[in-house]
Each structure stands twice: as C-alpha cells, then as structure tokens.
Amino acid sequence: MIKSFKNNIKGILIEGLTLSSALLIIAIIVVMIAVIVIGGKDQISWEFLTSFPEDGMTKGGIFPAIYGTALLVIIMSVAAVPFGTITAIYLTEYANENAIIAKVIRFAVRTLAVIPSIIYGLFGLGFFIKFVGVQMDNTFMGGQLKWGQPNILWASLTMALLTLPVVIVSVEEALKTVPKDLRAASLALGATKWQTIWKVVLPGSISGIMTGTILAVSRGAGEVAPILFTGVAYYVATLPASFSDQFMVLGYHIYVMTTQSANVDQTLPIQFGTTLVLLALTFILNISAIVLRYRIRQKKSN
C-alpha cells in the first residue's frame, strides 16, 4: 500500500517534470515572440515597409531588404523546387528501396540537410563565384569582372542547395500518400509509367509540393550564413535589377544593424521592426506549411 503510494507520488513528480519541460519550451517560444512583437509593433507602418533606409541607415524603411529577400526566395524556389520534386519522384516511384544507389541518394540528401549553412556559403564562394563565375567571365565577358563576384544569382543558387533537402523530404512524404491502387488502376488502363506519374501521382501530391516550397521559402528567407559572402550587401542604393547585382536581405540587415553599426541604441526600433517583419514572414509561411502537412497526414491516415 505504502509502496504504491510512494510510486504514485513519484509518478506524479516525473510526469510533472516532463510536462514542465514541454511547457518551458513553449514559454521560451512565447517570450521570444512577445518580446519581438512588443519591441517592434510601433515601428511597423506602411512607410517603414515601403521606403529606403535614410541617414546612414538610422532612419527610413527596409524596403530594399524586403524586396531582396523576396527576389532571393523566388529565384531559389525556381531552382530548388523542380530538382527537389524530381529527386523525390525518383526515390518514391523509380528507385528500389533496397538498391544501393537509392540508399546513397538518401544519405546524400540527409547529409545536405545537416551540413552547416556556413559551409554552403564557402561552397558558393569557392564553386559558384570563383569557379563558375570566373569561368563565365573569361568565356563571355573577355575577362571582365561581372559574374566572378558576389551577386544575387549565386546567392540564390547557394540557398537553393541548402533548401533542396527540405523540398525533397516534403514531396516524398506527399507522394507516399497517393494510394497504390490509383497507380495500379492507371497502369492497368494502359497508361505508361511516366503518364501515370504526370497525370495521377503528381496532381495528387500538389499540396505536398506546396508544403515543400513553403518550408523551403521560409528557410531561405531566414538563413543568412550562406549568403554572407555570396551576394548580400550592407547597403545598396538601388534595387537589384539583374542577376549580377548585389542585394539586401532582412536577416543580414538585422545582423548588420545589431553588431556592425556604430550607434546601436539609436537604431533599436528599426532593429526590432526588421526582426518582427522577418519573424512574421517565416511565421506565416511555417504555419501554412504545418496546416497543409497536417491535412496531408490526415489524408494518409484515412
């Protein structure tokens, strides 16, 4: 009797301990959001979002950073989503689960997912800029420096590599939810494998591709390390007009304002405002991805 009572107490304590850990995490998240929202909400105005920085970045808005972030994720998605989707199609539709090559590809995808983002930055610098870019300059520009320096194209492609695994994993999950019967029915009606994939499997997993894209965009919008030396700039007076221009990004703007600027206190509202914009952006994207994924999972369990 006493023993079971002791056990009960122990059980309650342990359950309480695990519960409080979970609550602690949630508390951290809530505090973070609250601090940033409270600090930044007064700064947010139409003008802040649509005007250029002024007076050596101490006044004005963050429009170029928003524009640059949008451009970055668009170019990135154009590169990452098709390749990610095709890889996912290969892994689910063509590859034999136990074939060595499929295993190697899976391992490569997971490796890509865990490589630190700064390494992507180094790779972007070493490969895209110093190898491809310089090669392009020598071939097309007659040695004139145009592509062999940081720009938005190289930054976006670097970011695309980073977000490739995100797309692959999401699309794969969605492809697996398309019932085998549908595939079998399509094949039985005389459709070829490719026709089946194109007309049956892919339309059934559009939401998965969407989820992957959204998650990739959210990741790409927030990452700074890979673009530190592949194209982002502290301040550019004009919006990027071509692939070979440098650009501003929200995340880098925050970093620069908080650590590199001479008068950190003066720009505090702008820093909070920019952080709030970035957080809101990734937040909205992530929530929509979570909702979409939740729906996919429900479909799967049905």
Place this chain on the structure above:
Amino acid sequence: MTKKTKKGKKSTENSSGLIDITQRKFRWSDYLAEKIIKGVAYLSITIVVLIFIFVFRESFPIFKTGKAPAKTEASAEVQETYGEVTDQSNAPEVQETYGEVTDQSADSNVQETYGEVTDKSSQSADSDKSYTVSAGSGFDDNRSALKSLLTKDWVPVSENPRYGIIALIIGTFKITVISILFAAPIAILAALYTASFASRRMKEIIKPTIELLAGFPSVVIGFFALMVLASFLQSMFHYDTRLNSFVGGIAMGIAAIPIIFTITEDALTAVPKTFNEASLALGASKWQTAFFVILPAATPGIFAAVLLGIGRVFGETMIALMATGNAALMGLNPFESVRTLAATIGAEMAEVVFGDTHYNVLFLIGSLLFIFTFILNAIAEFYVKGKLMKRIQGK
C-alpha cells in the same frame, strides 16, 4: 519498368505467336523521362561530392606550399604581389610587382614553384590573376601558418599573422557542451511527455508549436539572445562580460531543441505498442513504463537526436556571431567570451584577399566543420539506425 518493357519487346521479337502480358510499346517519352529523373536524382550526390571537393580545394594550398621548397633568399619581409591587387596592398615592405608576362619567363626556383600554384588554380578557378600569391615568402607564410595552426593564438590580421585554431576549437566545444546540456534534457523530457503522457489535445498543441520553433530564423534567435537573453542572464548570474559562451550556448540550445525534440519523439513513438502493453500488463505504472521500457528502447534514436543537435550547434553561425562576444579566449570559464569556428568564417571571410593564407585557413576551418558534421550524420544514420532496428525487432 523499363526492364519489363525491354523484356516484353524482346519476347515479341523472339517468339512469334505468344503474347507477353508485360508487353508494352517502347516509348521514347517514357524512356527519356526515366533517364532525366534518374539524372536529376543523382544531383544530390553530386552536390555533396562537389561541396567536399571545393571546400577542401580552397584549403589545400596551405599544405601544398608547405612542402614546396622555400627560397632562402626571399626573406619573410619581401612580399611579392602581382596582378591588380598590388594597387590596393599597402604593405610597408619591399614589393615586387609581377605583370602577367613575368609568369612565362620562368627560370628561378621561385618561378617554378609559383607556376605550380598558378597551374593548380588556373585549371580549376581561373586564369585571372587578381589574387595575391606570395611567392617565396608565401611559402614561409604558409609554413608558419601551418605551424601556428596548433597554437592558441588566433591573430590573422597583423604583421606576424598566427592562425592558432585551438582556441577556436575549444570555444566551439565549450558552447556545444553548454547548449547540449541545456537543450537535450529539456527536449528529451518534453518528447517523453508528448509521446507517453500527453492527451491527444495537448499533443496537438505542443508538437506544432515546437515545430514552429524549428522555423525560427537563427538571426531572430541571435537577436533575441543579444537584446534580451544576455541582459536577463547577466542580471541573474551577475557576471562581467555581457556576451559570453553561456549566453551563446543557451541561445544555440534554443535552436537545437526542436531538432532533438522531433527526432526523440519519432524514436519514442516508433517503439512498438506491444512493449507498452506488455509492461502495463505486468503491473507497471504509466511512468514506470515510460521511463524503464519506452525510453531505454528508444535510446539509439535519442542518441541520434542528440548527435544531430550537436551538429546543429557546431555549425551555427549567426547566433555565434551575435551572442558569444567573439573573442578567441582559451579559458574554460563559461562566463567568458568565446569565438567559434563557424563564427570565425562568417566574420572574416568577407574581408580576406582571395588566395591569401588567411583565406585558405578559413576554408580549412570550413573543411573541419564539414568533416565533423558529416561524421556525426553518418554515425546517426548507420550505426544508430542499425542498433535501433535490432533492439525494436529483437533480431
């Protein structure tokens, strides 16, 4: 499928009357689609290999030139620069400027070794000569750089540059330990709660919320650490330096929590229901089952989760740049500033001259980071998974 198609075709060619069920017209579109898809799928392997090659390639010159015969007469003071960079370099030492033509009039020792270097970079990078390669003295530079790698001084920009990465490595490990000590227990306990105790309702709140944390940009976490967490922790523990490895460690722990949580939760829910039922049937209570049955059964998975968390912290750049103070100190005191490997790359890469020793050393640090996370991932992938399967399936 193509195999089948081919087989079908063959059988119609060979045998006259019989109809193979698998017979299907050979279609170019299908064949092409499969080939293209296959080709693209190999891309991810290619990328990993390329990252491997290119990150290492840029760090390689340190070792390469270290072996090359250094000319004795080229004193450490003489710097030979050539190409466009000369205009910018304002080193006080004697400078010899080489035009592009000099390159071909090779006769001396210096020129030979020089050529080697140029070859290497021109076959890979460019024939553009806009980088500084300090011939002669450069080898001494590289040699001393190589020697100084294992010292504790990280003074890359000075008259006598030293590239001691020991302090950086210690700083990185210090931060990693702090953040894992903070993140792992919390994340694992929280995962245990959601997997074993939580009601369905609770689960549906906790899991997406923590997933949201995974989507927080690291700059935002870094900003939070810099602005709020640092002051808060300072007022709590009363230490001197506001930004230190403790603050950085906690902030990176916040970034690592969702990874550890998600993988641990997956591992816990992957434990077969029979384990749970058997334990309960034997009279164990819910918490005993959770702690003594489910948790041990999932240890390999939890181990993998912690490994991946370590990988995340190890390579984290933005939080390290913003919240650790960035001073390369050796001490083990958690309330001192530190500088991590990743932060060093992030802070200094933008300012170095391409092809410089400093540049190569930064890439060397990148290679270290790459190897480390690669190994962590490989362990998590192969060793742990095998063990988990064995344990759960009882093979």
